[in-house]
Amino acid sequence: MRKGFVLAAALLALSALCVTSGIAQSASSGPVELRFTVWTGNAAHLEMLNAIAAKYTATHPKVTVKFDTIPYDDYAQKLAIELAGSNPPDAGWITERDAPTFISAHTLLDLSRALVPYNYADFSKSATALWERGGAVYGVPFSNSPVVVFYNQTLFEKAGIPTPADLVAKGQWTWEAFASIAKQIKAKTGTYGYQTMDGTGYTDNLWETIVPMIRAYGGDIWDAKGACTLDAPEAVKAMTLFHDMIYVDKSVVPPGDQSDFFAGSAAMTLNQISRVSKLATASFKWGIAVLPKGPAGEAQVIGQAAIVAFKAGKHSAEAMDFVAFMTNKENVATMTKFFPPARVSVLDSDTFAKGNPAIPPAMMKSVVGYALKNGRILPSDANFPKIDLVARSGFDQLWQQNADVKAALSGIASSIAPLITKP
Amino acid sequence: MTETAALGHRAPSMRNRRRRSERLFAYSCIAPQILGFLCFVLGPLVMVVVYSFQDKNILTGQTAFSGLSNYRTLFTKDPLFYKTLINTLVFTVGLVPLSVISSLLLALALRKDNKRNIIFRTIFFAPVVTSAVAWAIVWKFLLQGDQGIINRSLAIVGIHGPNWLREPAWAMVAVIVTRVIKNLGMNIIIFLAAVTNLPEELYEAARIDGASKVQMFRKLTLPLLVPTTMMITILTVIGSLQVFDHIMLMTEGGPSNGTMVLVYYIYYQGFRFFETGYASALSVILFIIVLGLTLAQWAIGKRLSYQEG
Numbered sequence: 001m002r003k004g005f006v007l008a009a010a011l012l013a014l015s016a017l018c019v020t021s022g023i024a025q026s027a028s029s030g031p032v033e034l035r036f037t038v039w040t041g042n043a044a045h046l047e048m049l050n051a052i053a054a055k056y057t058a059t060h061p062k063v064t065v066k067f068d069t070i071p072y073d074d075y076a077q078k079l080a081i082e083l084a085g086s087n088p089p090d091a092g093w094i095t096e097r098d099a100p101t102f103i104s105a106h107t108l109l110d111l112s113r114a115l116v117p118y119n120y121a122d123f124s125k126s127a128t129a130l131w132e133r134g135g136a137v138y139g140v141p142f143s144n145s146p147v148v149v150f151y152n153q154t155l156f157e158k159a160g161i162p163t164p165a166d167l168v169a170k171g172q173w174t175w176e177a178f179a180s181i182a183k184q185i186k187a188k189t190g191t192y193g194y195q196t197m198d199g200t201g202y203t204d205n206l207w208e209t210i211v212p213m214i215r216a217y218g219g220d221i222w223d224a225k226g227a228c229t230l231d232a233p234e235a236v237k238a239m240t241l242f243h244d245m246i247y248v249d250k251s252v253v254p255p256g257d258q259s260d261f262f263a264g265s266a267a268m269t270l271n272q273i274s275r276v277s278k279l280a281t282a283s284f285k286w287g288i289a290v291l292p293k294g295p296a297g298e299a300q301v302i303g304q305a306a307i308v309a310f311k312a313g314k315h316s317a318e319a320m321d322f323v324a325f326m327t328n329k330e331n332v333a334t335m336t337k338f339f340p341p342a343r344v345s346v347l348d349s350d351t352f353a354k355g356n357p358a359i360p361p362a363m364m365k366s367v368v369g370y371a372l373k374n375g376r377i378l379p380s381d382a383n384f385p386k387i388d389l390v391a392r393s394g395f396d397q398l399w400q401q402n403a404d405v406k407a408a409l410s411g412i413a414s415s416i417a418p419l420i421t422k423p
Numbered sequence: 424m425t426e427t428a429a430l431g432h433r434a435p436s437m438r439n440r441r442r443r444s445e446r447l448f449a450y451s452c453i454a455p456q457i458l459g460f461l462c463f464v465l466g467p468l469v470m471v472v473v474y475s476f477q478d479k480n481i482l483t484g485q486t487a488f489s490g491l492s493n494y495r496t497l498f499t500k501d502p503l504f505y506k507t508l509i510n511t512l513v514f515t516v517g518l519v520p521l522s523v524i525s526s527l528l529l530a531l532a533l534r535k536d537n538k539r540n541i542i543f544r545t546i547f548f549a550p551v552v553t554s555a556v557a558w559a560i561v562w563k564f565l566l567q568g569d570q571g572i573i574n575r576s577l578a579i580v581g582i583h584g585p586n587w588l589r590e591p592a593w594a595m596v597a598v599i600v601t602r603v604i605k606n607l608g609m610n611i612i613i614f615l616a617a618v619t620n621l622p623e624e625l626y627e628a629a630r631i632d633g634a635s636k637v638q639m640f641r642k643l644t645l646p647l648l649v650p651t652t653m654m655i656t657i658l659t660v661i662g663s664l665q666v667f668d669h670i671m672l673m674t675e676g677g678p679s680n681g682t683m684v685l686v687y688y689i690y691y692q693g694f695r696f697f698e699t700g701y702a703s704a705l706s707v708i709l710f711i712i713v714l715g716l717t718l719a720q721w722a723i724g725k726r727l728s729y730q731e732g
Contacts, residue, residue, distance in 0.1 A: 078483045105483040105697075203675060255678075256589040292472050312484075385695045396678035399589065407541040416654075 032315050034065045034322055037079060037092030039072040042277075045338055052331050054268035056322055063318050076101075083107060083312045090313030091323050094139060099130050100382040100421070103138050106272070110136040114320040118328045128340035130377060131306055135194040139306030140327040143339035145209060145272040146371030147197075147301045149178075149291060154284035155267045156181075159188040162267065164289035175216055175292045178239055178268070182251035185267040192259055193251035195266035202255040202399050206392060207378055208270065209258045212301045213238040216294025221379045226422040231406070231413040234296070239398065247401050255399045272303050273340060273368055276358045288367050300375035305339075340368055347372060387419045458678055468710075474703035481561045482697040493704035504705070506680055507688040510595070514684055517599045522659050523652065525605050530614030531644070544615070548608035555605070559672035562601045563588065591681040594674050598682055602669050605661070610655050617651035618644075646727075653724030657717055685709050 025027065040046065046067055053065035053405055062074030068089065070078045076098045082088055102108055112120075115137060123141070132141035156163045161184050167173040182193025196202065201209030207221070214220060219234030219389050246252045259265035262278050266344075270291070279286050291300055307326055309319040323329065332343045336355035341347055347369065353361040359368070381387060397403060433692060463600050478489040533540040550558060565572050566587035574584035587597040621644065656680050667686045670676060676683035676691070683691075685705065693702030 080697055081694075084481045084484065101482070105480070107482060203677065254568055254586070254589075256563075256566070256586050257570050258564055258567055259570065364477070393675065393680045396589075396591070396681075399678070403700060 013113065030062070032063045032318050032338050034063060034091060034315055035087070035089040035313075035320055035375050036065050036067050036322075037070055037075075037082070037089045038067055039070060039075045039093060041069045048334065048337065052334065053059070053322075055331075056325050060318075060321075063322065065322060066162060083310055088312035088314070089310055090309065090319035091309045092310055093142070093305050094308050096130055096306075096377050097370045097380055097384055099139065099304075099306070100380050101384060102308070103131075103133060105384040107311055107321055108138040109313075109316055110138065111140065111309060111320055111323055112137045114324040114329075115140065116322050122329065122343045122345050124342055124347075126376070127302075127304065130304065130380065139308040140323060141304050141306045141342040142327060142335055143274070143303075143305040144342040144372055145274055145303045145305075145340050146375050147270050147272055147291060147303060148367055148371060149211060149268055149269055150261065150275070150279070151268045151287050151289065152261070152264060152266070152284050153287050155189055155191060155264075157186060157285075159185050159267075161185065161188070163287060164292075165287050168289050173289065173292045175213055175241060175294050178292045179245050179249065182245060182268065183249040186251040191266075192253045192266040193249075193268060194245065194268045195253040195259060195261045197270050199253060199258065199260060199268075202395065203392060206388075206395060208301070208303070210239065210242070211298060211378055212291045213242055213294070215299035215301065215376070216292065216296060218294070218296030222381075222420050223421070226369065226420045228417040228420060230416070231410040233423070236406050236409055238294070239409060243398065243403065243405050246399070255282070255422050266303045273356070273359075274338060276356065280358060288363060290367050290371050298374055300371040302372065302375040302377045304377050306340075312397070318398075340372060381419075381421050383419050383421055387416050390415050390419065433588065456635055471703045471706050471710075474700050475707045477700045477703075479700035480697050480702070481693075481699045482688065489700065493701050497704055497708070502678065503683070503688065507683050507685045510681070510683055511664060511685045513595060514599060514666060514682075517595070518663045519602055519656060519659050521599070522610060523605065523656055525603070525608035526655070527614055527648070528650065529607070530611050530618050533611070534615065534618045540600060544608075544611065547611055550605045551608040553605070555668045556672060558605055559669055560599070562597075565672055566597055566601075588674055589678050591679050594678055594682050598669055598673055601673070602663075605669075606659075610659070614648070614651060617648055621647055633672045649724060649727050653720060653727075657720050660716055660720070661713055664709065664716075 036049075038045075038049065046069075049067050050065075057064050072080075075095075079089070079092065079094075086191075094108075112135060120137070120140075124144075127141045127144050128137070131137060131141065151164050153163055160179055162170075165176075165183070166172060167177050167181075175420070178194075185191060185193040196209045197205040211221065214230075214235045217234040217238040219229055219238065221230055221234050221235075222228050228332070242252075246254055253259045253266055261267075261269035263280075264284055272401065273288070276288070304389070307323050309316065309323050313319050329343060329345060330339045333346050333351045333355075335341070336346060336352050341352060346352055350361075352369070353364045356364060356368075391412055394408065394415055397411070398405060398408040443580065475493055476488060476490060477486055478492065479486045533544055533547075566575065566665040568586035568589065571584075571587070573587070577584040585593045587593050625643055625647075626639060629643060634642070665686050666684055670682055670684055670687045671690075676687050682711075686709065689702050689705045689709070692698045692705060
């Protein structure tokens with residue numbers, strides 16, 4: 001009896017604690033601290049963001065902003081948990097991959113009214129399309145980062161073969177030429193010709209790896225009607241070329257192998273422009289080039305990230321206003337140093353060309369600017385996490401020496417088809 | 424008379440007061456543990472069972488009672504559930520005997536306290552104190568296709584090793600073996616403690632009766648070690664049913680979901696797909712499996728054990 005009483009009292013005390021802490025948090029007044037989630041832990045990035053926040057506080061003395069870093073790999077998962085918790089963030093970054101999931105789950109605020117004073121029309125239509133539903137705007141892209149080819153110029157010189165930039169200049173920069181120089185590099189230097197994005201092109205960066213090739217051959221993962229086209233002849237042709245590169249030419253860092261481009265163990269890789277910072281300490285000369293063309297012509301691919309305000313946040317008005325401020329022309333120009341902009345006026349300006357100290361202005365315009373103007377973003381879907389899991393499992397059968405490319409792609413297509421959201 | 428009556432009266436009341444204060448002290452000592460258990464073990468456990476009967480999505484915030492719907496989906500519409508169940512079973516069946524038998528044999532081999540044995544005990548125990556993340560990443564390098572040290576070593580003797588972590592048939596084997604090596608040291612230490620405490624007089628008597636070494640091992644050592652073996656087996660089974668870090672770091676459940684075990688699948692459903700209700704139903708199934716196996720092993724152990732039987 002007494003034991004029961006002690007237990008009940010303890011439980012009551014505990015629940016009272018929970019309730020009071022909830023009340024204490026919801027009844028905020030006076031100064032407002034916005035919690036803003038980002039995935040960067042880079043000191044230079046955070047310094048720039050804090051400077052923007054300080055400018056905002058100067059004109060809005062009651063509002064301060066705290067940037068919280070959540071590591072990129074767990075970002076969406078941890079963000080979802082934080083949004084469901086008692087101290088949710090007010091605003092933050094979201095990648096294009098997560099956009100449909102977070103928008104369709106009704107977790108984001110419509111920013112359209114807050115954006116009015118900041119000339120929203122200046123943003124390129126192709127960049128904002130993913131974040132708009134009807135008249136509502138659920139995110140403002142701050143990083144519009146094209147996927148480009150990084151190459152190790154020292155290795156190309158050593159092998160005595162033309163670099164990707166040389167082939168671009170001659171108008172011969174195709175995926176077949178890409179495969180050919182990768183093979184030559186392997187034959188002449190013994191070093192792999194190509195490493196997929198961050199070495200995870202068979203798993204985490206699967207889509208960044210296969211989509212540029214498939215689109216250049218005229219295909220895609222799914223079409224505008226939501227029908228899966230992964231087993232169409234164009235996709236099969238592109239993937240056959242890639243499979244041959246891995247298992248016949250043996251010029252690609254194969255699955256499971258840890259050879260790294262940035263350590264000089266591969267001649268080329270695909271990556272987003274922000275990764276150029278990793279080359280600052282490289283022991284070799286390097287260059288960047290646009291993605292190769294295919295039989296269907298140009299197929300530049302862009303990765304995106306946007307700033308959003310969360311519905312679960314406790315300071316909606318302030319959060320929306322800060323997001324709009326952060327993406328005004330002046331602040332977008334400031335962020336250009338690290339993140340290629342989606343504002344057309346900034347993209348056309350000298351600020352953009354001279355924005356990234358690691359890349360010469362001419363290269364910035366001819367590679368990054370060109371890719372941005374001609375590029376399309378990666379496919380995304382509200383059901384993406386499930387599609388990704390099922391597809392990866394199917395692709396594991398393709399990443400085998402004796403795989404039948406057509407049969408493997410047909411298998412994947414039939415298993416992901418029911419998961420794709422129909423428009 | 425009055426005095427004795429007064430004394431007789433006072434004594435039980437003092438004893439009661441002392442007993443009460445002792446009880447209060449005892450309660451206050453265990454209170455933090457009990458509170459922690461209620462908040463962080465029992466509370467979440469009860470909530471998981473409640474969630475498993477709900478259609479709950481942590482991202483949308485949607486929560487609706489759905490009865491047995493999650494369990495129905497799990498048993499009738501989710502082929503991946505059966506695959507993960509089989510994978511978990513294969514992992515456990517592959518890992519437990521390998522781990523228990525090898526740690527028992529090594530403990531017997533290293534039972535004497537000499538310099539050589541102490542060095543070997545340290546070597547076997549080193550992986551236990553190594554970070555699981557570092558362990559998995561280093562093995563990922565060692566197990567690479569053509570570039571890995573293991574395959575390069577095999578190539579010297581003319582064997583073409585497989586791409587261990589990327590071929591469906593080998594990935595599970597590689598994960599099991601690296602996991603066994605990682606945790607072997609702990610089992611060896613527990614076995615060593617039991618082995619060094621075996622009653623010498625029984626062996627003395629057996630020797631006088633003319634028993635051979637093999638007979639002594641079969642008729643004495645093994646039966647005497649049954650309680651320890653059972654405990655190690657139960658702990659290893661529970662550990663292997665709950666394996667997560669190795670899978671996440673070495674294979675991410677691949678290739679072709681070949682190493683997708685139940686806990687990793689729960690993580691996928693709960694934190695990648697945000698299907699909290701469904702993930703909770705999977706967790707309840709895992710809980711029932713672990714509980715069932717533990718009870719079964721306990722019952723078998725009792726029957727086998729000389730000491731407890």
